[in-house]
Amino acid sequence: MQYKTASAAVLLALGLAFAAVFAAMPAYAQTGASGSANAQIAYRTSYPEASASSDGSMTVQTEHRLYRPGETVRVTGTVSEEMRQEAQSDTVTVTLASAGSAAVEEEATVGSDGRYSVQVSLPGNAEEGDYSAGAKLEVSASVLGLLEADVIARLESSTSFVVAAESSHEVTADTGEQFEVEIASNSTVSAVELQQEQKMVRFMVEGEDGTTGTTQVTVPKAMLSGEMLVMIDGEVMATDSEDVIVTSNTSTETTFEISYGHSEHEVAVTGTNVVPEFPASVIAMAAALGGVSALAAFRRRLGL
Structure with a gap:
């Protein structure tokens, strides 16, 4: 009877210790991928879109401001309806260039909503430094000769980004x-x-x-x-x-x-979560292991 009472007490202690282990674990450790470790990040995931104004302009921007050599640069932009009508064109040439490397060009088609998008891959050995991303609305020679100087000046737009390893x-x-x-x-x-x-x-x-x-x-x-x-x-x-x-x-x-x-x-x-110095779950686990050792010692004394 005394042995049964002691065993029950040890088992109860073990149960409480393991319960403490679970309670001390971070929420994300108890629930897998969900929980505080994957809390929603409050910052934007993209930059605000630059839209062309109604005065006959166009815009260009890169998805990010920094790229690594070998990465793909996504370039987007808009062309106003007035500009498309005057230029009689929906084709944009996007050019990536830097002072120390050859220019890379890709063509994009302007959609009915005035937007265009193109992806340009940087070479794996692309030099680090400042780059420009330029966009030019292509116009036939016959139409170009009919355009005013201020309209021709707005056929192009550019932005900059950085390449860094x-x-x-x-x-x-x-x-x-x-x-x-x-x-x-x-x-x-x-x-x-x-x-x-x-x-x-x-x-x-x-x-x-x-x-x-x-x-x-x-x-x-x-x-x-x-x-x-x-x-x-x-x-x-x-x-x-x-x-x-x-x-x-x-x-x-x-x-x-x-x-x-x-x-x-x-x-x-x-x-809000940092790698713990001495997690409470480790301390609780140590207590649980101590209970197991105590039970083993008790059984040895009884010759079991």
Whole structure:
């Protein structure tokens, strides 16, 4: 009878310990892919569309402001109805060019809504640096001779983007666990570190005054996740800012594209979940294992 009572007590302790394990686990660990680890990121996933005005103009923009060598650049734009009527054309030539590489051209057709879109692949060995994306509405020679000078000036539009290679930065948690933070930037990047207590990964960027810096940073969710915000020099970037977008948000990582005026800045990405230093679930599991050991010792004393 005494043995049964002791065994029941140990089993009860075990049950409570395992219940504590489950209760201490993060929500996303209990429910698989759902939960706080995959919380909705509040920032935009694309830049606002630039639309042609009714005065006979056209626009062009790239999906992102930074690309890596070998990636595909998606170029979109609009042509006003007035411009299409005057030019008698719905064909646009898109050209990607930089100072140090040959231009790449693709043609696009303007739809009935005035929009066009084309994808242009960068060479795998594309040089890093500033690039232009130009769009020109093609006009036949016979029509071109009839157009006014101000109309001809509006047959073309351009924008710019950056090509930069990605680099991997290893950061270490307080437990010694290591993570890779991937960063592509036209800035000089330094001092990449995980500040576990503050639930953030931070780094410094620097560039020539008067120029624009763009950085893409990929944060592994095993390290930092949940409701994420971007900070520059300690100031939280508004979720409707046109200088921050989320270019990718998968089950394992989130990539932000961040733009800023060059000088020296501290950039940080914060989250609500960070790799735990000593998870409560580990402590509870240790208690459960201790209960198992106690039961085994008790049975040995009884010769069972």
